Amino acid sequence: MGATRITAPAGVPFIDIEREFAAPRALVHRAYSDPELLKQWLGPRKYVMEIEVWEPRDGGRWRYIHRDADSAYGFHGVFHGPQTEERMLQTFEFEGAPGHVSLESVEFIDQGDRTLVRNHAVYQSIEARNAMVESGMEEGINDGFDRLDALMARLTTHEPAGAGAPR
Amino acid sequence: MGATRITAPAGVPFIDIEREFAAPRALVHRAYSDPELLKQWLGPRKYVMEIEVWEPRDGGRWRYIHRDADSAYGFHGVFHGPQTEERMLQTFEFEGAPGHVSLESVEFIDQGDRTLVRNHAVYQSIEARNAMVESGMEEGINDGFDRLDALMARLTTHEPAGAGAPR
Numbered sequence: 001m002g003a004t005r006i007t008a009p010a011g012v013p014f015i016d017i018e019r020e021f022a023a024p025r026a027l028v029h030r031a032y033s034d035p036e037l038l039k040q041w042l043g044p045r046k047y048v049m050e051i052e053v054w055e056p057r058d059g060g061r062w063r064y065i066h067r068d069a070d071s072a073y074g075f076h077g078v079f080h081g082p083q084t085e086e087r088m089l090q091t092f093e094f095e096g097a098p099g100h101v102s103l104e105s106v107e108f109i110d111q112g113d114r115t116l117v118r119n120h121a122v123y124q125s126i127e128a129r130n131a132m133v134e135s136g137m138e139e140g141i142n143d144g145f146d147r148l149d150a151l152m153a154r155l156t157t158h159e160p161a162g163a164g165a166p167r
Numbered sequence: 168m169g170a171t172r173i174t175a176p177a178g179v180p181f182i183d184i185e186r187e188f189a190a191p192r193a194l195v196h197r198a199y200s201d202p203e204l205l206k207q208w209l210g211p212r213k214y215v216m217e218i219e220v221w222e223p224r225d226g227g228r229w230r231y232i233h234r235d236a237d238s239a240y241g242f243h244g245v246f247h248g249p250q251t252e253e254r255m256l257q258t259f260e261f262e263g264a265p266g267h268v269s270l271e272s273v274e275f276i277d278q279g280d281r282t283l284v285r286n287h288a289v290y291q292s293i294e295a296r297n298a299m300v301e302s303g304m305e306e307g308i309n310d311g312f313d314r315l316d317a318l319m320a321r322l323t324t325h326e327p328a329g330a331g332a333p334r
């Protein structure tokens with residue numbers, strides 16, 4: 001299983017996350033763009049993931065909710081620019097803190113049978129970036145990427161060649 | 168006439184702009200939220216400003232075009248979070264470089280008869296911020312703020328008390 005590298009360099013309002021997956025780029029990209037796949041892996045294991053809208057195209061909107069027995073946490077944003085197998089870009093806003101927005105790009109780097117995912121998030125201030133780091137985001141990212149890893153293993157084992165194409 | 172302070176600090180992907188206007192906050196805010204006023208001041212003098220859509224509310228869209236005899240330059244984005252007399256927040260994308268997005272907040276700070284406008288823009292990288300600084304943005308900002316200054320002077324002279332309310 002791959003290792004997740006999370007960096008939050010001092011003095012700049014960035015969080016960078018990298019992880020390599022043992023699956024071709026088209027399939028990894030599908031796990032980010034198809035809500036039926038996305039809801040199987042994104043976020044902490046302790047929540048149920050409900051995707052209300054997920055429109056990965058320029059100007060498209062997204063909204064999802066993480067639920068447990070007691071609470072519901074909503075998140076939403078807007079996709080910006082071309083959304084391709086190489087790169088997605090979206091705004092990200094936790095509904096518990098309206099008006100605190102980050103801008104997040106995901107690059108999918110083709111390495112043949114493997115894909116490197118590079119996430120770059122920029123915050124409105126270094127303080128806002130630090131607050132995100134201190135929020136316990138790491139657990140959610142690791143849970144999510146571990147589940148994505150397992151999902152990729154299932155799909156590359158069970159699907160015929162050309163599995164990256166939309167079904 | 169007020170002076171515009173533009174700062175682009177080394178090592179962080181920010182551009183900060185401040186200017187004080189001799190008008191009450193409600194009126195300055197109206198000049199940002201009402202497209203009929205906005206088109207009279209925003210951007211370089213050398214272009215004609217055409218506002219296609221301007222929806223300053225959470226999730227609302229905006230798009231405008233700067234035109235001269237030869238060319239047209241489109242810009243668009245989405246408002247994020249509560250849009251109030253204290254603060255607006257939007258994404259900003261030049262259509263000549265799709266997928267290169269910045270996140271821009273404007274704060275309106277009430278100083279009685281005067282208003283301090285504070286613009287904070289954050290870019291996806293320091294390189295993208297530097298490219299914006301080198302693009303000649305300063306001319307557009309100074310032209311715009313000088314025209315906003317003149318517009319505020321006209322409206323505070325000719326309008327009765329309570330001029331900040333929508334007409």
